[in-house]
Amino acid sequence: xxxxxxxxxxxxxxxxxxxxxxxxxxxxxxxxxxxxxxxxxxxxxxxxxxxxxxxxxxxxxxxxxxxxxxxxxxxxxxxxxxxxxxxxxxxxxxxxxxxxxxxxxxxxxxxxxxxxxxxxxxxxxxxxxxxxxxxxxxxxxxxxxxxxxxxxxxxxxxxxxxxxxxxxxxxxxxxxxxxxxxxxxxxxxxxxxxxxxx
Numbered sequence: 001x002x003x004x005x006x007x008x009x010x011x012x013x014x015x016x017x018x019x020x021x022x023x024x025x026x027x028x029x030x031x032x033x034x035x036x037x038x039x040x041x042x043x044x045x046x047x048x049x050x051x052x053x054x055x056x057x058x059x060x061x062x063x064x065x066x067x068x069x070x071x072x073x074x075x076x077x078x079x080x081x082x083x084x085x086x087x088x089x090x091x092x093x094x095x096x097x098x099x100x101x102x103x104x105x106x107x108x109x110x111x112x113x114x115x116x117x118x119x120x121x122x123x124x125x126x127x128x129x130x131x132x133x134x135x136x137x138x139x140x141x142x143x144x145x146x147x148x149x150x151x152x153x154x155x156x157x158x159x160x161x162x163x164x165x166x167x168x169x170x171x172x173x174x175x176x177x178x179x180x181x182x183x184x185x186x187x188x189x190x191x192x193x194x195x196x197x198x
Contacts, residue, residue: 140154140156
């Protein structure tokens, strides 16, 4: 079978290289964000299987860095992330909700909750929380309490102009979840590594 030669002009070549670099950086971003979970899972398994005396401090340290690492990954890949929603209250009134992301507060198999500045109906921004339910594929404005409990206030409809941005964000967050499961699988298959002293 003969080889085919593909010729690219300079701008096509630059675009190809740019796209490849973007894909690699994106993968590095979500894999790096998943590292604290991998370290946490490894330490827990090492404690159970190896009676690792350093495992507890490693678990605690990794647990405390998981959400900040995810937050940093989102900031790196989505600088100045802003999403616009439409909300309806109990009086059947519709109004805009603008959300500026600051940090991830919850990420699990059921949902993620983001903290940020929220402007409702064009009013002055206040800190607040937006939840996305994976099961219901819906957004909610929520109250998030210190103990981790969440109470939904109103459902939100994503403004259609932000669909593509949200799809990219959701893909990034989903990839973080897959990377965390991949780290767990690696530990399950290869066994945990014993924690080294600090």
